[in-house]
Structures are given as C-alpha cells and as structure tokens.
Amino acid sequence: MIKVGIVGGTGYTGVELLRLLAHHRDVSVEAITSRSEAGMKVCDMYPNLRGHYDNLTFSEPEAKRLGAMDAVFFATPHGVAHALAGELLAQGTRVIDLSADFRLRDVDEWAHWYDQPHGAPELLQEAVYGLPEMHRERIKSARLIAVPGCYPTAVQLGYLPLLEAGLIDPTQLIADCKSGVTGAGRGAKVPSLLAEASESMKAYGASGHRHLPEIRQGLKDIAGSDTGLTFVPHLTPMIRGIHATLYSQLTAEPEDLQALFEARYANEPFVDVLPAGSHPETRSVKGTNTCRLAVHRPGNGNTVVVLSVIDNLVKGASGQAIQTLNLMFGLDERRGLDAPAVMP
Numbered sequence: 001m002i003k004v005g006i007v008g009g010t011g012y013t014g015v016e017l018l019r020l021l022a023h024h025r026d027v028s029v030e031a032i033t034s035r036s037e038a039g040m041k042v043c044d045m046y047p048n049l050r051g052h053y054d055n056l057t058f059s060e061p062e063a064k065r066l067g068a069m070d071a072v073f074f075a076t077p078h079g080v081a082h083a084l085a086g087e088l089l090a091q092g093t094r095v096i097d098l099s100a101d102f103r104l105r106d107v108d109e110w111a112h113w114y115d116q117p118h119g120a121p122e123l124l125q126e127a128v129y130g131l132p133e134m135h136r137e138r139i140k141s142a143r144l145i146a147v148p149g150c151y152p153t154a155v156q157l158g159y160l161p162l163l164e165a166g167l168i169d170p171t172q173l174i175a176d177c178k179s180g181v182t183g184a185g186r187g188a189k190v191p192s193l194l195a196e197a198s199e200s201m202k203a204y205g206a207s208g209h210r211h212l213p214e215i216r217q218g219l220k221d222i223a224g225s226d227t228g229l230t231f232v233p234h235l236t237p238m239i240r241g242i243h244a245t246l247y248s249q250l251t252a253e254p255e256d257l258q259a260l261f262e263a264r265y266a267n268e269p270f271v272d273v274l275p276a277g278s279h280p281e282t283r284s285v286k287g288t289n290t291c292r293l294a295v296h297r298p299g300n301g302n303t304v305v306v307l308s309v310i311d312n313l314v315k316g317a318s319g320q321a322i323q324t325l326n327l328m329f330g331l332d333e334r335r336g337l338d339a340p341a342v343m344p
C-alpha cells in the first residue's frame with residue numbers, strides 16, 4: 001500500500017482526492033489536514049465518504065507526520081507548498097502539488113503574478129510539470145510534481161497536436177474559456193454566491209490572468225518558440241467543468257486534421273478525440289479524468305477551432321494529480337480513475 005497524506009483536505013480538490021482515492025486499491029490515505037476543522041472526522045464533514053474513511057480525522061499540518069507518508073498531495077492555496085515541500089522531500093516523501101507553487105520556472109514571473117516572493121526557488125529545478133501527455137517519462141522519476149492548472153490543462157491539450165505538427169501560427173492563438181464555480185474553491189466569496197453566479201455569465205481577467213504565463217510557458221515548450229496567446233476566462237453557472245474554444249490560423253495545408261488528432265492521442269488513456277463534426281459537452285466528463293476534444297475547420301478556411309472539455313476538479317486538478325502518482329509509483333496510469341461520467 002502507498003501511504004498518502006493530503007494537506008488542505010476540506011477544500012474542493014481535497015475532497016475530490018478523497019472521493020477518487022476511495023476506489024484506488026493501492027493507496028491508503030493516512031493523514032489529512034485542516035487547521036480550521038482539526039479534530040473533526042472526515043465523514044462528519046463529508047457524508048458522501050461515510051463507509052470509506054470512518055477512522056480518518058482532520059489534523060493540523062505537521063511536517064513530521066506528513067514526512068512518514070510515501071507521498072503528500074498539497075490541495076492548498078498558493079505559497080503553502082513552498083513552506084513544507086523541502087522538508088518533506090528531505091524525509092523521502094514525494095510531493096504532488098495541486099497549487100501553482102512550482103508551475104512557473106521563472107521566479108520573477110511567479111512573484112509578479114502571485115504577488116509574493118517565491119518561497120522555494122531552490123526546488124524549481126527538479127519540479128516536473130505534471131501533464132502526462134507531454135512529460136510522462138519525466139513524471140515517472142520525479143520527486144516533486146507541479147500539477148497543471150485547470151484552464152492550462154484544457155488549453156494545452158487542445159493546441160498540442162497542431163503545434164507539434166507545426167501547422168498553425170503560434171503567435172496568433174485565442175483561447176476563449178469557461179469555468180464552473182468550483183474553480184474558485186470552497187472559500188466563501190461573493191462572486192460564487194447562488195444569486196451572483198446563476199442565470200448569468202461574465203468574463204474576468206481579460207487583461208491578464210495567472211494562468212496566462214503558465215499556458216504560454218507550456219505552449220512554448222510544445223512549439224519550441226514564443227507564442228502569442230489571448231486568453232479570456234469566463235465564470236459560468238455550472239458547478240464543475242471547463243469548456244475551452246481554441247482558435248488558431250493555419251500556416252500550411254493539413255492533410256487531415258481529424259486523423260492528426262486521433263493519431264496523437266491514440267495511446268492516451270485520458271484524451272478522447274470525438275468523431276468529426278462533434279461538439280463535446282462538459283457533462284460528458286463530469287467526475288472523470290477525461291479530456292474530450294473535437295477539431296473543426298469552419299468553411300474549410302484558414303481558421304481551426306478546437307473544442308476541449310474537462311472537469312476542473314478531476315483532469316483539471318485531483319484526477320491529474322492521481323494520474324501522476326500512478327506514474328511515479330509504477331502503477332497503471334488509469335488506476336482509480338476509470339469510472340465513466342454521470343449523465344445527465
């Protein structure tokens with residue numbers, strides 16, 4: 001059994017880790033932290049987990065206890081993993097961070113976007129960006145994983161085949177993205193209130209969002225050159241889900257875009273390329289670790305439109321984190337992640 005701990009167990013990504021790991025036959029969750037709920041039983045807070053974690057209780061985050069685990073997930077706000085990751089790695093514990101603490105390689109850029117100095121620059125060199133479709137081999141031997149953000153996952157998987165094939169202009173990319181409200185976390189915030197978020201839709205961060213530098217860095221790794229990206233996120237009245245509509249301009253005449261996408265993802269267990277002409281729905285991936293894609297070329301013109309959907313809490317966070325854990329511990333990548341979506 002792989003013994004794991006979760007720091008930040010009361011948040012949405014923390015409880016999603018618990019839900020998914022309840023069905024993982026090689027993993028045992030032995031420590032879970034919450035400062036505000038220390039002493040409370042997990043099942044008393046989350047009744048959906050009754051019968052799965054009856055003896056698990058929230059405790060204060062303590063490096064000694066967490067350092068006895070084989071791996072620790074950080075499902076915490078930015079900056080928390082900076083403070084603890086080094087100590088855990090020194091004790092031989094592998095770290096899988098769902099926050100943005102180790103996603104950007106440039107410390108100044110991180111400090112600019114996250115409005116605080118980087119707290120562990122010495123660890124950046126060894127952190128591996130946890131997008132298996134790009135970095136599978138490096139993830140297998142990593143000690144420290146930076147799990148990609150939700151929007152960055154949907155956007156990078158959509159552009160990947162086109163950029164790798166050199167078929168589109170990397171300086172003219174437009175990502176028009178929509179998220180459900182759980183993307184903002186469980187903490188009480190006015191924009192997430194029912195009366196604010198339902199029956200309405202709005203863009204935010206149009207002149208600059210924290211995921212912009214992360215997506216740019218990832219797309220540059222794929223394309224091998226700087227990219228020009230316009231990224232506009234929107235808050236939509238749904239609980240889970242990301243829908244990304246990705247525009248790009250062809251620079252060469254492609255043979256068959258559908259075949260290109262199908263071939264690139266043929267061996268990827270969590271990327272599903274839909275038949276030509278499809279329009280993926282967020283509900284078709286709800287609760288799953290799957291990214292569903294469709295590629296269109298309207299009017300056979302110069303513009304390619306890729307539609308990409310994920311569940312922000314699964315492929316956009318906790319599921320992808322477990323996918324990387326499976327790879328790090330030599331398990332089947334799909335372990336604990338193979339249930340289909342709930343429909344309707």
Ligand SMILES: NC(=O)C1=CN([C@@H]2O[C@H](COP(=O)(O)OP(=O)(O)OC[C@H]3O[C@@H](n4cnc5c(N)ncnc54)[C@H](OP(=O)(O)O)[C@@H]3O)[C@@H](O)[C@H]2O)C=CC1
Binds near residue numbers: 317
């Ligand atoms: N929601 C989403 O769709 C996605 C979220 N993420 C990222 O994952 C991380 C967690 O997100 P989410 O679950 O939504 O967040 P929440 O706000 O829902 O939960 C945060 C958790 O962290 C704990 N926490 C807060 N401050 C500290 C601290 N200083 N030390 C230790 N624990 C702390 C909280 O418990 P307590 O205060 O009781 O200790 C709580 O359990 C964030 O970095 C987020 O950006 C990434 C991709 C998608």
Ligand SMILES: CC(=O)N[C@@H](CCC(=O)OP(=O)(O)O)C(=O)O
Binds near residue numbers: 150179185235
């Ligand atoms: C709807 C909503 O508010 N979404 C969040 C998504 C950010 C997130 O989850 O943070 P990570 O950087 O850790 O991925 C936002 O736009 O800030």
